Amino acid sequence: MPSKVVIVGAGPVGALAGLYAAQRGMDVEIYELRDDLRLSTAVPLNYTKSINLTLSERGIQALKHSGRNSLVDDILNKTVPVHARMVHGKNKTKLTTSRMAYDIKKEALHVIDRAQLNKSLLHGLSSFPNVRVFYNHKLASLNLKEKVATFKDTSVKDAEDNNVHKVNFDLIIGADGAYSVTRYHLSRYTKLSINQSWLDIYWCEFAMPKGHGLPLDCLHLWPQKDFMFIALPDKEGTFTCNLFASESIFKSLKSSGKIVEFFHEHFPGVTPGLITTESLQGQFLKNNYFPLMDIRCSPYHYGDSCVLVGDAAHAMVPFYGQGLNTGLEDHYIKAAALGSTGSSAEPMEALLQQYTQFRQPDVHVINNLALKNYHEMRRGVLTISYKVRKLIEETLCLYVPQLGWATQYRNVAFTTMRYTEVAEKVEKQGLILQIASVMIFAFMAIAFFWVTLLVLGSNPAVPSLPMIFA
Numbered sequence: 001m002p003s004k005v006v007i008v009g010a011g012p013v014g015a016l017a018g019l020y021a022a023q024r025g026m027d028v029e030i031y032e033l034r035d036d037l038r039l040s041t042a043v044p045l046n047y048t049k050s051i052n053l054t055l056s057e058r059g060i061q062a063l064k065h066s067g068r069n070s071l072v073d074d075i076l077n078k079t080v081p082v083h084a085r086m087v088h089g090k091n092k093t094k095l096t097t098s099r100m101a102y103d104i105k106k107e108a109l110h111v112i113d114r115a116q117l118n119k120s121l122l123h124g125l126s127s128f129p130n131v132r133v134f135y136n137h138k139l140a141s142l143n144l145k146e147k148v149a150t151f152k153d154t155s156v157k158d159a160e161d162n163n164v165h166k167v168n169f170d171l172i173i174g175a176d177g178a179y180s181v182t183r184y185h186l187s188r189y190t191k192l193s194i195n196q197s198w199l200d201i202y203w204c205e206f207a208m209p210k211g212h213g214l215p216l217d218c219l220h221l222w223p224q225k226d227f228m229f230i231a232l233p234d235k236e237g238t239f240t241c242n243l244f245a246s247e248s249i250f251k252s253l254k255s256s257g258k259i260v261e262f263f264h265e266h267f268p269g270v271t272p273g274l275i276t277t278e279s280l281q282g283q284f285l286k287n288n289y290f291p292l293m294d295i296r297c298s299p300y301h302y303g304d305s306c307v308l309v310g311d312a313a314h315a316m317v318p319f320y321g322q323g324l325n326t327g328l329e330d331h332y333i334k335a336a337a338l339g340s341t342g343s344s345a346e347p348m349e350a351l352l353q354q355y356t357q358f359r360q361p362d363v364h365v366i367n368n369l370a371l372k373n374y375h376e377m378r379r380g381v382l383t384i385s386y387k388v389r390k391l392i393e394e395t396l397c398l399y400v401p402q403l404g405w406a407t408q409y410r411n412v413a414f415t416t417m418r419y420t421e422v423a424e425k426v427e428k429q430g431l432i433l434q435i436a437s438v439m440i441f442a443f444m445a446i447a448f449f450w451v452t453l454l455v456l457g458s459n460p461a462v463p464s465l466p467m468i469f470a
């Protein structure tokens with residue numbers, strides 16, 4: 001087992017990596033590009049208010065396995081439970097809403113501000129004497145053969161490079177997010193396949209003040225064919241909202257300034273009812289919009305010296321609310337591969353190899369599901385077929401649990417079932433439902449045919465049944 005672990009990035013995934021390694025008695029050093037988030041002067045990620053994230057079962061279980069129960073309680077206390085999706089629309093005369101519970105067994109997603117979560121994890125790290133966190137330190141170079149990393153202290157301006165530090169390690173963990181520099185260096189040592197897709201989906205954040213009258217236990221959704229507006233509750237009773245749309249829509253709205261007209265036409269009731277027109281306009285002018293991307297790579301490791309986790313290994317679109325949860329779960333899976341006590345007899349290289357082999361197919365599945373859910377959130381949830389399938393699967397889940405049926409959403413968000421297993425189950429259940437519906441349709445057609453024949457048979461003007469079949 002490595003005795004000294006260096007972690008690049010103190011985001012939520014890097015901070016949890018630190019807790020796992022510290023708990024196992026390793027000497028941990030974490031290097032973070034930005035300042036300590038807990039300081040009022042720190043610039044948050046993306047330069048706007050930090051995003052709201054939904055923590056679900058995988059993320060929560062991974063936090064629990066860090067062994068810091070009080071930390072997990074503290075984090076959960078900062079969350080808002082969300083039990084349902086509320087779809088907003090308008091008919092000819094009035095605004096409409098329809099509430100759809102996420103889960104028949106009343107499980108909830110837990111919404112938390114990213115910065116709050118990150119701060120709690122950093123706070124948890126500070127209780128370990130074997131952990132040191134270096135803020136304003138940027139990974140500059142990495143030699144994975146000699147196991148030496150170079151970090152630049154960005155708080156010190158020095159033309160002579162006196163602000164550059166060489167650090168030795170046994171294992172380096174790249175938790176430096178979607179634009180990972182660790183991943184770049186890893187690619188120089190191993191045949192790293194990287195698939196990075198930029199999607200024509202951008203997001204922009206808006207704040208909804210108190211006084212909205214919306215239920216706080218819902219994710220509110222205003223779906224449209226090609227874009228959507230969502231609102232997630234904050235602990236303070238406000239909402240943090242996101243507009244997701246293509247770049248051309250954002251560009252035309254920025255140039256025309258017709259954001260209020262756009263909202264009037266497509267997101268009924270939002271303005272001026274929930275956000276004043278002045279505020280909506282002001283926020284849109286002030287806040288930037290950001291692209292979403294999908295990153296997949298393999299392998300996640302090199303020899304026994306480097307491993308990628310979180311967005312550095314697999315960034316995904318946020319529509320299944322699983323990016324962070326998958327990143328946190330990486331640690332649990334990795335710890336299981338390495339042996340929970342850290343005393344596995346297998347060489348580290350073989351264990352990291354096992355980790356890549358085990359994790360990569362699961363991550364591939366959730367990246368795909370997250371992309372698919374963008375369509376589902378805008379159109380799918382409104383279709384009859386979606387509602388009927390949900391009703392059947394939830395009824396079986398509740399009343400015939402021995403069959404093991406559940407919705408895809410339940411298995412992804414409220415269990416820790418492997419994503420590949422979820423996909424297999426969904427396919428199997430879908431096939432059974434298709435066969436069942438074909439059989440029901442065939443049965444109904446035969447029944448209709450027989451009834452018609454019977455009616456015709458009772459009419460003396462037409463041949464009787466035996467005559468037809470004679």
Ligand SMILES: Cc1cc2nc3c(=O)[nH]c(=O)nc-3n(C[C@H](O)[C@H](O)[C@H](O)COP(=O)(O)OP(=O)(O)OC[C@H]3O[C@@H](n4cnc5c(N)ncnc54)[C@H](O)[C@@H]3O)c2cc1C
Binds near residue numbers: 051177179312
């Ligand atoms: C709009 C939106 C909504 C989302 N909603 C959800 C959701 O509801 N649920 C969910 O599970 N996920 C959600 N996600 C995804 C989630 O935000 C990410 O998966 C998660 O933040 C990844 O955490 P991370 O620690 O791996 O990376 P990051 O959060 O990106 O943290 C990386 C850290 O590394 C540091 N760093 C970067 N480069 C260097 C360097 N060279 N040297 C040192 N440090 C460095 C950065 O400063 C940062 O602190 C959402 C994402 C978006 C954009």
